[in-house]
Amino acid sequence: MPFLEPFQSAIRSFKSLLKQQFAVLVDAKNNKITVPTTFEPRNQGIRGVWIPSTDCKVLTSKQRIADAMDFLADTGFNTVFPVVWNRGFTAYPSQIMREQFGVEIDSRYQGRDPLAELIVEANRVGLKVIPWFEYGFVSSYNLNGGHLLAKKPEWAARDCSGNLLKKNNFEWMNSLDAEVQDFLLGLMLEVAKNYPVNGVQGDDRIALPVEGGYDEKTVKRYREECGREPPQHCKERHWLHWRADIITEFVARLHRELKAINPDLLLSMSPSPYEWGLVEYLQDSQAWVDKKLVDMLHPQFYRRDFKAYKQLVDRLIGEQIRSEQVHCVSPGILLANRGSNYSMTPELLLQVIACNRSRGIQGEVMFFYEGLRDNGNALAEVLKNGPYAR
Template sequence: MKTKEIRGVWLTTTDSKVFRSKQRIAQAMDLLAETGFNVVFPVVWNKAVTMYPSQTMQQTFGVEIDPMSVGRDPLAEVIAEARRVGLKVIPWFEYGFASSYNLNGGMLLQQKPEWAARDNQGNLLQKNGFEWMNAFHPQVQDFMLNLVLEVVKNYDVDGIQGDDRFPALPSTGGYDPLTIARYQQQFGHSPPHNHQDKQWLQWRADILTDFLARLYGEVKRVNPNLLVSMAPNIYDWGLREYLQDSATWLKLGIVDLIHPQIYRRDFHSYKAIANQITSCQFTDATLPKLAPGILIKLGSYSISPEYLVQAIAYNRRLGISGEVCFFYEGLRENNNALAQVLRNGAYSKPAAFPTLADLQQPSNSRYLSFWQKIKRFWKNLF
């Protein structure tokens, strides 16, 4: 009987040419299957365009697909080639509620200025170069939900994925007239000027949690076997900075797979975060849903083979049955060096992707309970 693990990788359009042709897509799927991966997360929404012909985008903004993909359907091509080699496909809505990157809102907010998120000075909400739509605006929520639903209704996918921008909003946001009026109606006064005020923070996070619950229900109505996967920032930093209350998502059961972005550039730091989230955020019942995000490439940074091997081994030691690598091109560097390391080591034996039932049942609960007791003992000791 095959081991069941989540062995995933993100497929991007940034710093990657995989989506440029069906041949490149086929080659990528071959490499992933040969390496031992069993699920791919292809981007379908970034930079205000989709990687599939979208009627939602056509009707709302007059742009059907990424201009570089006109006449093609890269998502359909990824699905066909992934199925050919036995990979699961979970489309990734990378930009989420972000409208643009260093473009002052870009095309989306030029056409829909009323959709803009605002900071406490009334300026367009920006953080780390990204400009944001108002994630609390009903029309913005409906727009994003419609993007998700047209994918699950029109394509043979295994689920959908959000991330650190979906559902999310920088906690410096929420000062647009609509949200202020909503807050005033409920509490009788304006929101605090301090964006980190605990009650104000939680009130806004709860709106995003409600949206995720709605999205989860709508996706399951299309097909109850579809997975709702999320790759949020690490709790509770993600709550304080991006209003992502992932602990509550787990408690409410509105996420099937969760991939906290443990994007640390050394194993010691990775280990510390993995210890923190498994001991404080996850229980025996929710641990099967966990497959952390591991940063293997970003700009000039590339993970060392030793660190990647250590991280995967430590995941298994904690009872974590999988991980997702960011991103595909990191496997290809130095003549596919990392792919070879995985193929000859941690991923040398095939692993089946877990079923929805697997993700909803405690895994190795007797062992995990013992291990968690040991961790708590040492934590209390020191």
Template sequence: MKWFLTIFILFSGWVLSQPLAEMRGIKLTNVDSNVMFSDGGIARAMDFLAETGINTVLCVVWNSNGADGDYTLYPSAVMDQYFGKSIHPAFSGRDALQRVLIEAHRNGIEVLPWFEMGFSTSYSQNGGHILQKYPDWALKDSNGNLIVKNGFDWMSAINPEVRDFILALTREVAENYDIDGVEYSDRIPAMPVEGGYDSVTVAIYRSEHNGQNPPADFRDANWMRWRADKLSKFYQMAHDTIKSVAAHLKVASSPSVFPWSYQEYLQDPKSWMEDGIAEEVIPQLYRYSLSDYVFTLDNSLANYPNHRDVYFAGMLIRLGNYVIDPGYLLSAMAANRQRNVPGEIFFFYEGLRANNDRLADTLKATFYAEPAVSPGHGNNIWRPKATILNEDEPGVSLSGDWQTETGIDGFRPGVLLTNSSNYAAIEYKMDVPFAAWFDVYPYVVSGPLAAKQARHVVYHNGDSTEIVVDQTAFSER
């Protein structure tokens, strides 16, 4: 049995004119949300976000599993090399990042992988499996204890082995996936100010200070600056790693609010922007009242006078049982625009779905009523929505014996199938408006009675490429 439904083409890496450029982003995580745990959930979520007016998704790729610490949420050869475990256990057998990319790009949404846990290895798990295998990676205080701050266990961002590991993960994502950039957050690069007394960090400090030990006072100004500069140097390495893969990839930072970020986590986003290390800054302006939000916004903006065009507000719309009031949200967004802040990124997806999509409906009726393209790329469309060609439209021809099956959910819905042993094919033709690289996706509904060797032939530039798909395999959907 052969099943086919429809085909869509993604216009990859092409720019088309678009009048309004405004960041409308959302963070998508595996915590307190079921979206990433199924392909169907991801597809529905991306459709919903596109309808809401969202143009950028920050998709978590590095997070704790709640049992023994951090894993990637995509199949990682780097993780397998270091730990013999290639993926978060709950995502085994799937590639959630690849599915997010397919469904988001189909909807014209850009995707930036988000390394949420950063240099934290676990949450209150004594470092988890990472520090169990590599105890020398642990970040220590002056008494030799593992640094645990606000429940998060930490490894040293100054340790060269730790840096190499995180850089390898970053390069892996940039090289293996058709992403639009990389987002580092409040734990990367970062180091709790109490840390830096592990043997590796101390040895590096001594080598640069004529054998002297670091100051016992972890808030010593020079000691803080030395560690912060090491973090900035790491970020420069990450920037160069990302850009070496593709110059168009965005390097985004979502730090805590400066100067608190520096005082507590040695993050210096002000310098990152001034030195061109980060290209976009998304301070986490997470406040529970409008007055606190506006106060924090004004103080934060003062630190980035030359980067207002790439300053986007990080806004908290849900955390635990808290969901932002629509009136507060609209007033805060109005404050952003009054200060020429060109958009925002919300934490997190489920806030839009709470109370029967109340916040999403509010956005669609107000600030997001007009479509907008994500800033960057000359403020042109970088990810046009896919052109979808259904089997009952002009340009599609059928050969052989095909029947319509309406009992199987598909894209229309409904699918075409054939039980014939004779030749049967569906041919899709569409006009290609320009020369570029294109992604071509046939929508295939998998099932045990489907064809194990379904031939797909793509004709291009007078040549053709053939792919054989096992339609019985769920992973091929």
């Protein structure tokens, strides 16, 4: 009836607004409105924060975990990324680590399960949990491979001189080796199977420094598949892309096996900015997005001035991803760096978030928790009273 048209039009507009702004689902046929129970990054922007175990005490007690979850929920965050794998140890009791290395959990957490404790407290205040496998394929930091390579020296990555691959004091396992890949994949799937999490996350160490790949097994494989010897120049185009493709195949397998456990589980990755990450660490994050191997991408846009940050965002949106891919991107933002005594200013934090929104990027992940607590919680207050206000 004609006189009803204005009302019908208003209802249609209201439903459209709900879909866009409040992530509700509208069933037009049955005229029903329902709230989704799964966590869809395209429907709500990620407001995330990394919780490390270095320079951060959150995981050291149940009370600190509870206090941190209260603080983050009150500030307006919706997702936490707690570290569960670094320096060759897990922050949860791992059967894989016990069987292969005789060490079930990081000694700092003996008798506890920090991951389980955090999940309980995060769920209590409505936060999603995506465990963060910080060290990826790194075995140790300045420990000559640490206990992992002491037990399994055949897992070591090698440079063109045959030396243990070391870059910026990090020593690497061979990311191109099937056994090493099975090991890390096993850890990530172990968490996905045994804990009520929303996904798992790898970062800039789901990778291999470009100087690597010269171990005997990888050289033999390259010779068999390509009919030639690996070049001494580690950035030779064919050699570089051949190795990067093996990393991409690992990401594809991780995505496939994670979804086999539960299709709602998210694969979150936080690589170095493209294409620097490709030529330095064999991370072809562009291919990961193009092939739909990741649900969320958090490129580490760790810049300390607005112009440099904006350049990365402009390049990402203007050159690297298509408009329909923007929904999966939530850049990593550097709040603090203890090594250089850096602390982001409130003004810069507001600028970079405004830049994200202006380019259609609806979320970001902050590195790291303690940066929110610096200077009397200055950055947390800016978020709570500004872009993260409820």
